[in-house]
Amino acid sequence: MTPVLVRHQSLAASAPPAQACARARDWAEIQERMLVPLYEAVYERLEVGPATRLLGLGCGSGLALLIAASRGARVTGVDGRPERLALARARLLPDGVWGGGRGTRLVEDGPAAPDGDPYNLVTAFEPVGCAAGDSDGLAPALAAAVPLAERGGAVVLAGWGPPERCATSGVLRIASRLTDAPRWRPSLRDDLEDVASRAGLRPDGSGRVACPFGYADMESAVRGLLSTGLFDAAERATDHVQVVKELTEALHPYLRRDATVWMPNIFRYLIARTP
Numbered sequence: 001m002t003p004v005l006v007r008h009q010s011l012a013a014s015a016p017p018a019q020a021c022a023r024a025r026d027w028a029e030i031q032e033r034m035l036v037p038l039y040e041a042v043y044e045r046l047e048v049g050p051a052t053r054l055l056g057l058g059c060g061s062g063l064a065l066l067i068a069a070s071r072g073a074r075v076t077g078v079d080g081r082p083e084r085l086a087l088a089r090a091r092l093l094p095d096g097v098w099g100g101g102r103g104t105r106l107v108e109d110g111p112a113a114p115d116g117d118p119y120n121l122v123t124a125f126e127p128v129g130c131a132a133g134d135s136d137g138l139a140p141a142l143a144a145a146v147p148l149a150e151r152g153g154a155v156v157l158a159g160w161g162p163p164e165r166c167a168t169s170g171v172l173r174i175a176s177r178l179t180d181a182p183r184w185r186p187s188l189r190d191d192l193e194d195v196a197s198r199a200g201l202r203p204d205g206s207g208r209v210a211c212p213f214g215y216a217d218m219e220s221a222v223r224g225l226l227s228t229g230l231f232d233a234a235e236r237a238t239d240h241v242q243v244v245k246e247l248t249e250a251l252h253p254y255l256r257r258d259a260t261v262w263m264p265n266i267f268r269y270l271i272a273r274t275p
Contacts, residue, residue: 023227024083028061030224034213038267039064041209042156048073055119057141058126062088118150129159129191142199146274153274155201157192161266168213168263171250178234192270201272213263221261222247
């Protein structure tokens with residue numbers, strides 16, 4: 001098992017350092033786990049194990065990589081958010097190991113070239129299909145990753161399911177309502193296929209996975225959703241207090257008697273193959 005983390009240039013606007021660090025921590029501690037059923041379904045279907053050489057695009061704070069590594073896979077992570085990448089290091093490079101020990105290699109900047117044989121699995125688990133233009137940067141990233149993968153290697157893309165089956169869709173509309181430029185849009189049936197086509201990939205199967213968003217209380221729900229970055233533009237257009245107020249109101253229908261917040265969602269994944 002060789003975890004590799006590569007810092008990749010981000011196209012997103014920079015947040016204040018303290019806020020970015022806090023949001024990254026909320027992502028790692030609250031929000032990231034919501035997609036674990038998606039990760040596990042994909043890994044089970046593709047039989048991820050010791051023979052897997054995985055490149056994770058947009059790896060975040062590394063939970064998907066950690067799960068793959070626990071199955072014996074050799075993993076490389078790429079992400080343009082240094083605060084999240086720092087948390088991935090803590091997970092995948094324990095005890096301050098920064099290279100040269102335990103077979104671990106860490107690259108701060110540069111291409112995510114494989115350390116040895118080409119990758120046979122590339123994942124892009126950050127879901128697309130809930131905001132206008134949210135896949136614009138994905139196709140170029142995939143096109144750059146394809147030459148690093150073996151011929152016929154698997155590439156996995158993830159997206160939101162139909163809005164009527166995603167309770168969170170209604171909450172995400174706030175991101176559009178509080179900004180001048182519309183951001184939220186309903187996911188479309190062929191979103192993932194369109195991205196794959198632009199990257200020169202051949203679709204080879206798909207699936208749907210239930211990924212409910214469950215939170216211990218309303219505060220955790222608000223912090224978790226803010227950590228996704230989907231509301232950053234709304235906060236810039238208004239302010240943090242207004243966005244929190246609107247989010248709390250939108251989440252109220254999903255508040256249960258025990259004070260937890262529960263929103264059922266369906267996510268879709270597409271398996272494609274490199275040429």
